[in-house]
Amino acid sequence: MQDRRRVVVTGIGVVAPGSMGREGFWDMITAGRTATRRITFFDPTRFRSQVAAEVDFDGRKLGLSAQEVHRNDRFVQMAMVAADEAVADSGLRFGVGGADDAPDPDRVGVTLGSAVGATMRLEQEYVSVSDAGRLWEVDPRYASRYLMHALVPSCGATELAVRFGAHGPATVVSTGCTSGIDSIGYGAQLVEDGDADVVLAGASDAPISPISMACFDTIRATTDSNDDPEHASKPFDARRNGFVMGEGAAVLVLEELEHARARGAEVYCEVTGYASRCNAFHMTGLKPDGLEMAEAITVALGQGRIHPDEVGYVNAHGSGTKQNDRHETAAVKRSLGPAAGRVAMSSIKSMVGHSLGAIGSIEVAATALAVSRGVLPPTANYEVPDPECDLDYVPKVAREQKVDVAISVGSGFGGFQSAIVLASPTRRES
Amino acid sequence: MSNLLVTGIGVVAPTGVGVEEHWASLVRGEPAIRPVEGFDAARYGISLAGQVRDFVPADHVSPQLMVQTDRWTWMSLAAATLAAEDAGYTAPEDAYATSVFLASGSGGNEFSQHEIQGLWAKGPRSVGAYQSIAWFYAASTGQVSIRDGFKGPSGVVVTEGAGGLDSIGWARRVVRRGTPAVLVGGTEAGLCPYAMLCQATSGRLSTAQRPEDAYKPFDRRANGHVVGEGGAILLLEEPGAARARGVRRVWGEVAGYAATHDAHHHEDPAPDAVQYARAIRLSLADAGVTPDEVDLVLADGAGVPELDRLELDAIAAVFGDRATPVPVTAPSSWTGRLMAGGSALAVATALLAMRDGIVPGTAHLDDPVEAPGVDLVTSSRVQDLSTVVVLARGTGGFNSSLVLRRPEGATA
Numbered sequence: 001m002q003d004r005r006r007v008v009v010t011g012i013g014v015v016a017p018g019s020m021g022r023e024g025f026w027d028m029i030t031a032g033r034t035a036t037r038r039i040t041f042f043d044p045t046r047f048r049s050q051v052a053a054e055v056d057f058d059g060r061k062l063g064l065s066a067q068e069v070h071r072n073d074r075f076v077q078m079a080m081v082a083a084d085e086a087v088a089d090s091g092l093r094f095g096v097g098g099a100d101d102a103p104d105p106d107r108v109g110v111t112l113g114s115a116v117g118a119t120m121r122l123e124q125e126y127v128s129v130s131d132a133g134r135l136w137e138v139d140p141r142y143a144s145r146y147l148m149h150a151l152v153p154s155c156g157a158t159e160l161a162v163r164f165g166a167h168g169p170a171t172v173v174s175t176g177c178t179s180g181i182d183s184i185g186y187g188a189q190l191v192e193d194g195d196a197d198v199v200l201a202g203a204s205d206a207p208i209s210p211i212s213m214a215c216f217d218t219i220r221a222t223t224d225s226n227d228d229p230e231h232a233s234k235p236f237d238a239r240r241n242g243f244v245m246g247e248g249a250a251v252l253v254l255e256e257l258e259h260a261r262a263r264g265a266e267v268y269c270e271v272t273g274y275a276s277r278c279n280a281f282h283m284t285g286l287k288p289d290g291l292e293m294a295e296a297i298t299v300a301l302g303q304g305r306i307h308p309d310e311v312g313y314v315n316a317h318g319s320g321t322k323q324n325d326r327h328e329t330a331a332v333k334r335s336l337g338p339a340a341g342r343v344a345m346s347s348i349k350s351m352v353g354h355s356l357g358a359i360g361s362i363e364v365a366a367t368a369l370a371v372s373r374g375v376l377p378p379t380a381n382y383e384v385p386d387p388e389c390d391l392d393y394v395p396k397v398a399r400e401q402k403v404d405v406a407i408s409v410g411s412g413f414g415g416f417q418s419a420i421v422l423a424s425p426t427r428r429e430s
Numbered sequence: 431m432s433n434l435l436v437t438g439i440g441v442v443a444p445t446g447v448g449v450e451e452h453w454a455s456l457v458r459g460e461p462a463i464r465p466v467e468g469f470d471a472a473r474y475g476i477s478l479a480g481q482v483r484d485f486v487p488a489d490h491v492s493p494q495l496m497v498q499t500d501r502w503t504w505m506s507l508a509a510a511t512l513a514a515e516d517a518g519y520t521a522p523e524d525a526y527a528t529s530v531f532l533a534s535g536s537g538g539n540e541f542s543q544h545e546i547q548g549l550w551a552k553g554p555r556s557v558g559a560y561q562s563i564a565w566f567y568a569a570s571t572g573q574v575s576i577r578d579g580f581k582g583p584s585g586v587v588v589t590e591g592a593g594g595l596d597s598i599g600w601a602r603r604v605v606r607r608g609t610p611a612v613l614v615g616g617t618e619a620g621l622c623p624y625a626m627l628c629q630a631t632s633g634r635l636s637t638a639q640r641p642e643d644a645y646k647p648f649d650r651r652a653n654g655h656v657v658g659e660g661g662a663i664l665l666l667e668e669p670g671a672a673r674a675r676g677v678r679r680v681w682g683e684v685a686g687y688a689a690t691h692d693a694h695h696h697e698d699p700a701p702d703a704v705q706y707a708r709a710i711r712l713s714l715a716d717a718g719v720t721p722d723e724v725d726l727v728l729a730d731g732a733g734v735p736e737l738d739r740l741e742l743d744a745i746a747a748v749f750g751d752r753a754t755p756v757p758v759t760a761p762s763s764w765t766g767r768l769m770a771g772g773s774a775l776a777v778a779t780a781l782l783a784m785r786d787g788i789v790p791g792t793a794h795l796d797d798p799v800e801a802p803g804v805d806l807v808t809s810s811r812v813q814d815l816s817t818v819v820v821l822a823r824g825t826g827g828f829n830s831s832l833v834l835r836r837p838e839g840a841t842a
Contacts (some may be wrong), residue, residue, distance in 0.1 A: 105693070170828065186585075216562055284562070
């Protein structure tokens with residue numbers, strides 16, 4: 001395995017609800033503060049779930065041009081801002097001709113996850129061209145020039161590639177709510193397989209719009225705790241009653257280890273494994289045994305030859321639906337065995353909500369920071385234990401704890417189950 | 431890694447439902463591009479489309495699944511079944527041994543337009559329970575995985591028109607990491623009013639009213655493309671596993687693949703074809719094939735003059751030094767562009783061409799543009815083919831190239 005190309009994280013950028021940038025995000029989640037509130041983007045009165053974790057986002061104030069804001073959906077704008085921060089953090093000087101630390105543009109890839117792409121823009125534009133649903137044959141005279149850019153979400157990968165002059169493989173990954181783990185996993189594979197030395201890998205989603213809220217309303221996947229928005233997201237707590245919609249983006253700079261070493265880059269962590277499996281069971285349902293997620297965890301650990309005992313932290317999917325939290329608890333027990341009883345596991349969705357495809361990358365970012373800084377973010381709002389969810393969920397208060405290995409897991413509509421393993425650069429390999 | 435084998439093909443395309451139906455229609459040069467049926471596309475300046483007219487969803491999809499899914503997914507479910515049948519593939523005992531890795535461009539358009547209309551016309555309670563699973567880009571992959579019991583690492587890539595090739599590129603990574611069989615490719619169904627309007631804003635659609643005037647890649651009168659629907663799903667297998675289960679036929683080998691991005695502009699291609707040519711070169715190097723060994727190139731064939739010129743520049747940059755010009759054809763001209771489904775269908779077409787030693791010509795290529803170093807195929811011809819390159823591009827600058835080889839020992 002000497003010649004195996006290893007992948008490290010050298011930059012992190014975050015756009016998350018309730019905060020500004022990576023450090024704001026980290027401060028917020030380690031303070032156990034929640035960003036869930038009554039929806040302000042539209043009048044939610046007629047909706048079952050009326051709370052969400054919204055980002056107070058203004059692309060113009062965050063470095064985007066008027067044209068970039070004009071042509072792009074919010075999900076692309078947030079991805080651009082997160083990527084800017086990640087690249088600045090990495091110290092890689094993209095587009096600086098001749099700079100010693102400028103990566104070879106042909107060797108830079110982009111893997112951007114998104115579950116629902118430009119759904120917000122598509123809905124806003126639909127309202128005008130259909131005259132608020134009156135017309136089936138929509139009226140082209142009211143169409144935006146950039147509807148094609150909204151129809152196909154690969155525009156997000158294009159915008160990042162153009163922004164940083166990345167000529168390597170680029171793709172949008174859209175596997176529902178595991179998109180953000182899968183996009184980072186695919187990015188790591190590009191590096192491992194020798195197709196890129198640097199990859200901008202992340203995810204973005206902006207689903208707080210009427211159509212997205214309505215479709216989760218009808219299947220009662222989202223919470224109806226409308227009278228107490230700050231405490232609406234309660235993963236693993238016996239009182240949990242559905243997820244809280246969120247939005248946001250995170251982008252990581254993934255880099256081949258020697259490439260990072262050669263330029264003296266600071267390394268947050270190594271990506272030592274990634275795996276995904278399908279449950280082939282139901283588009284939205286989960287079996288309580290957690291079998292396929294456990295398989296993904298086991299395979300991902302095996303890629304880095306990591307024993308379950310080495311895992312100190314599991315960043316949970318923890319959406320706060322009854323079936324998810326039970327499923328996931330079972331998956332962690334099944335894959336880690338006795339070590340599950342000692343592992344710390346928390347869900348930051350308790351604070352930043354569930355931003356569909358984006359959250360996977362936001363959670364990997366949180367996990368990378370936890371490994372790097374020796375602090376585990378808590379599960380906010382966790383008060384009443386559920387006998388079926390009996391692991392250590394790091395209730396309410398962040399914990400100072402050095403971990404060598406952490407896992408982030410995700411589960412999504414379509415049956416996708418994904419796991420990614422991050423290891424501290426100071427970990428001693430056993 | 432030894433080359434993956436294509437062991438099954440399922441086609442749902444304007445040219446027909448079924449791989450042989452598609453091929454027969456293509457070889458006969460039957461027009462599949464016709465006036466749009468079902469809605470008034472003239473409002474969007476559009477007269478023609480490549481609609482799949484022979485597709486009876488109920489023949490392929492259970493009533494329960496039909497109400498839960500969009501036409502795009504019906505086509506994926508049908509094509510996946512056809513591919514597995516063609517391969518004689520039944521789910522192995524190890525459910526993790528099969529993956530579903532499809533491309534999608536625009537998701538469940540028509541289903542979603544109905545639901546969003548209900549929302550805005552009548553309110554949130556009119557949105558049905560299946561919108562959340564019918565619209566999103568992962569719907570077809572998820573439904574195929576669930577219906578067929580495939581639990582292997584599965585995924586969805588979105589690179590607009592290049593998606594069909596890219597799904598094969600990602601499937602190779604899945605196989606390298608231990609999963610022996612992957613369903614790849616994809617379908618697309620963007621022929622409803624809102625999705626058509628969205629596509630029309632690209633400015634790349636032909637507004638011509640007669641098929642012979644509309645989608646004419648590499649012709650001097652090229653004026654845009656025609657939108658089509660459908661696509662193809664193929665089964666790829668690791669050779670050892672395919673042999674172990676007694677595979678009865680191998681369509682071809684996936685010998686090489688590469689992808690690059692122009693990274694030039696959010697819509698316009700780079701004014702040179704450097705990155706497109708680089709994708710082709712990388713794929714040839716990956717396959718261990720020299721430009722001289724390539725018998726045929728299936729082009730992206732955008733049908734937009736500037737894009738056509740850039741594609742010919744890229745091909746000439748790679749193949750221009752050959753003693754004999756490389757034959758280039760664009761069979762998508764018969765079906766319209768099926769976005770992610772189109773590049774998947776092109777792979778199917780390339781494999782059929784290799785099997786029979788027939789190169790389908792480019793439709794309506796009456797007055798070819800100047801193309802030094804390139805042999806544009808204007809009408810079907812007989813030619814022995816052992817190595818074929820398939821090219822695809824996605825709006826915004828995605829360039830992908832795939833190298834296919836005829837299985838060893840096979841001749842047309």
